[in-house]
Structure formats: C-alpha cells, structure tokens
Amino acid sequence: MDNLMEKLQEAASYIASKIGEEPVQIGMVLGSGLGELADVIQDPVYIPYKDIPHFPVSTVSGHKSRLVVGNLEGKRVLCMQGRFHYYEGYGMDQVVFPIQTMHILKIKNLLLTNAAGCVNESWKPGDLMLISDHIKLIADNPLRGMNQDALGERFFDMSTAYDKTLRQIAKKCGKDLGLDLKEGIYQLFTGPSFETPAEVRFARLCGADAVGMSTVPEAIVASHMRMKVLGISCLTNMAAGILEQPLDHREVLETGEKAKESFSALVRSITKVWPL
Ligand code: HPA
DSSP, X not given: OTTHHHHHHHHHHHHXXXXXXXXXOEXXXXXXXXXXXGGGXXXXXXXXXXXXXXXXXXXXXTOOOEEEEEEETTXXXXXXXXXXXXXXXXOHHHHHHHHHHHHHTTOOEEEEEXXXXXXXXXXOTTOEEEEEXXXXXXXXXXXXXXXXXXXXXXXXXXXXXXXXXXXHHHHHHHHHTTOOOEEEEEEEOOOSXXXXXXXXXXXXXXXXXXXXXXXXXXXXXXXXXXXXXXXXXXXXXXXXXXXXXXXXXXXHHHHHHHHHHHHHHHHHHHHHHOOO
C-alpha cells in the first residue's frame, strides 16, 4: 500500500475527531458471537467503517461494520464490531489496517476474539480457549513489503505475541466465573472452505488445538507495534473429520450464540482488571 502512514494518519484523525481527547486504553476485535458485547458499552460513539478514510468494508453477514468507542467496565475501549477477513478478498495489509490505526491512536492493548474449530479431541464445542501461540503456514504475511519504521522494526520477535501476564489474569477471571477455560495453539487457514479432515489431522500433528480464519494477521502487526495482545477463541465446533457429521456454518453460529454469555462475562471481567 502506498503512503501507508498517511492513510493511517487520515483514518486515525477522522476517528479522533469523533471520539474526543480522552485516550482509548484497549482495542477489541469482536468476532462472530461476541459482537453484542459492543451493545453494552456506555456512552458509545458509533463510527461506521464506510465513513472512515481508507477502511475496508466488511462483507460477512452477522457482522456489523462499525467501531464502537466508549466505556466498558471502567475502561475506555474501541471495539471493532466486525472484522476484515482474508477470505473476503482483502489483502492482508487491508485486514490489519484497523489495528495499525489503533496504534496511531496510541492504543497499547489489544483483545482479539474469534470463533474457531476445535482440533483438540479432549475439548468440546462451546469451550473458550486462550490463545498461547499461533501457527501460520500460509505464505502471505501482512508485513510483506517495505517496512514502516515508524510502526516497528523490520525483523521482530513473535515469542511473546500473546502476553503471558494477560493470560494469567484471564485464567484467574475464568476461574472466578467458574469457567473451564482452555489454553492452546491457534492455526490459521485462509478459508472460506472449512479444512479437510486430512488438514485437521495435519494441524494436530503441527501442535494446533484450534483452527480458524482470522486473528493471526492482526496479532502479527500488533507484535510489530509492541502492543500487548490477549487472544480468545470460542470453539464453536469440532474441526472437520473428528465427528461423523459434516461441518455446517449454522452450527458455528448456534454454538457461538450459546457461548456468548460466558464469553461476554469473561471479557468484561478481564477488561475490569486489565493492567494499564
Ligand atoms: N475451521 C475454521 N474456522 C472456523 C471453524 C472451523 O472449523 N469454526 C469456526 N471458525
């Protein structure tokens, strides 16, 4: 993308003009099932993606396409209600543009959530999983191309991409809520086709506990910009080939719907104690 910094500045300036001076403390990407969390944000300012200079527009049904900025559990948050997926046809640079915009807005903390297929056979649909690490075996990378030194270094560490302290805090919150929170590795597949059973066996062999179509590009640029990231997956279905029945997107939506209360409760309690 040409003039990336200029585009980011324009997007950030537009958002800043709508939300006022008070700094935003946590950026949140609300995946399928969690979008309604944005509806409980206090004193919300809604900013449709289509109004923000250079933002792509989401094409997935079930995703709203706007930022919601306001207060959640005593923190000032900026939520993406709906994200951009690689499978929609966007370049990875477009997928991560909003996250880079958050950095220009001086947001240093990022919560990434998603729906994912469960590869770990001892877990079950509806479980929530803290992402401890990820695997990206697809060739593309959102930072391919000229490095923007103003955002981060050309070569950078990914060994602490998912912040350990935040995961510990999340575990404590989960325990206090009586949730049996899992922790594991998320492997990116591009979609939109679900994985084949052989690909799921391969993912398990790789060490993956979950497979999904998002989050990894965002986590990569967040690391580049040294943001602190917490990732949580809602395991909406057993990944392909584990059970007899074929995969169905309706199952993903239905399980997401059932899990959304505990997912929201977890996110709210983490937000409350999120260290700044
Ligand atoms: N695979 C990939 N992405 C997903 C899945 C899955 O099984 N379920 C929800 N998102």
